[in-house]
Amino acid sequence: MFFLTTAIDYTNGSPHIGHAYEKVLADVIARYHRLAGEEVYFLTGVDQHGQKVQQTAEKEGVSPAEYVATVTARFSSLWEKIGVEYDGWAETVDPRHKTCVSAILTDLHARDQIYKKSYKGFYSVRQEQFLTDRDRNEAGEFGAEWGEVTEIEEENYYFKLSEHTPWLRDFLEKSDDTILPAFRKAELVNALEKNTGADLCISRPKDRLTWGIALPFDDDFVTYVWFDALINYISFIGYSPDPTLPEFESIWTNRPVHIIGKDILVPAHGIYWLAMLHAIGFTDEKMPQLLVHGWWNRSGEKMSKSLGNIVDPMELADTFGVDALRYYLVRDIHTGKDSNFDVERLVMLFNTELANELGNLCNRALNMSVRYTEGVISPGGPLTPDDTALQQSLIDNTAAYRKAMDNHEVSMALEAINRHVVHCNQYVDRLKPWELNKNLESKGRLATVLHHLAESVAHCAVLLSPVLPDAAAKLADQVKLPKLTELKLEDLKWGLIPDGHEIVKPSPVFPRIEIKAEE
């Protein structure tokens, strides 16, 4: 089983382009693994507890539960809109999740992995958090942004993180494929060096925060939001058995892939989560891989609410279509790196690569078949070097596509498809089917050429399907082979189109996006 998850989104505001990117990336990877014939379980969801949600709900004058329900609906309707299809949906307010978190806490507490300790420090009332020396300004004082700061003493529960960090250091040392891409590993290892000896505070007193999961062994506290949220990756696949959840052992069979943003690698996933799994008995062979993606910036700067440069994916989908949005989100960024969000590039990439190159190839090829051979596709006569070169291009680029997708490098996989499409367009120009049609003796040759083009379109439709499932189905419909959508990668052999297959007059699958002259 290929078990894939994303970070669960914090329900403290509307989804933006970054949320959409992560889920589309995960959806594409999940669909690709299905296409490769694997069994896949794709889990995503929302993180609903914690102080910030409680504060925002208060500000809006509703209960946290109501607030969270509203925001959650915005996320799930976006996923439906842009074709993100998951097998499991995680909401941390779910009682089944609470049961699992409580069970884990109880177990860790019973095994002395959790202890109670008093902590004395500087506390910001406005931000409702303890401050450290890092929060001091150049003058060594806590700045005005913290409001009133007082020194208080408070008891809390701690998880013995320090007992697991030596293991984690060794494990990361040995493992080259736990943190992907590899360049992210250094940051994590560095953070670990500094973190030695520190345990993790996993509780918040109820007089400060009530919106969370109560500690099973002390009702005066709720669970720290990360210790609650991270457990979603196992709670929603039945770590605590539940008839309405999958069977845990059938899902977490080997190393799952967690797709997360670069901001939550350190310390949350890279340290806390791996240490938590280790503490509850997961072996090295079962440790997840963390696929860490970069950010979409605007003009080189981070997107943020305060800068007002947030991009709404729902709006983009409405304006430019789901195909253009999905394609752009995985085409114009290299997995792991940052990229600049630019609507003009979104339109450009759709128009050139999908409309002009692939869409137009499909259209011109099928049109010629309709006009010259009454829509009948047949292999025709003997092959020439041009034909074998085209077949070789398909073989080579399919291999390149697979290699890229296996490395989660979707943009490179799409480049491979494009290379074949370009090859096909060159093939058309070189062999000029409209000329072949003029002579009776070249009719056999004409059939071969048109067959090669139709066959290529069929292959491309399948290869494109993880990224653009709807468009792939439309392409399959154009070549009148609806069964294409059921094919697996291993079925992609030359000869998808049977001899004598009939097609009809095509219509554009990717109509060009025309930008209105406004603004």
Added chain:
RNA sequence: CGCGGGAUGGAGAAGUCAGGUAUCUCGUCAGGCUCAUAACCUGAAGAUCGUAGGUUCAAAUCCUGCUCCCGCAACCA
């Protein structure tokens, strides 16, 4: 000496780990084709690969120094 990422033709990127004549898309210029979604194809111009040194027969790639840009309080993938 806080940590990490980055600097490659006009724009955006790949290539850097495993050194060997600089790649792709867009844009610009000039041609061609007419099957097709004013789409397609061909050719050209344009890069001292941030900078100064070093290693090497050979450096965008390895080593050292320096400069500049972006993240690391909050909102936040």
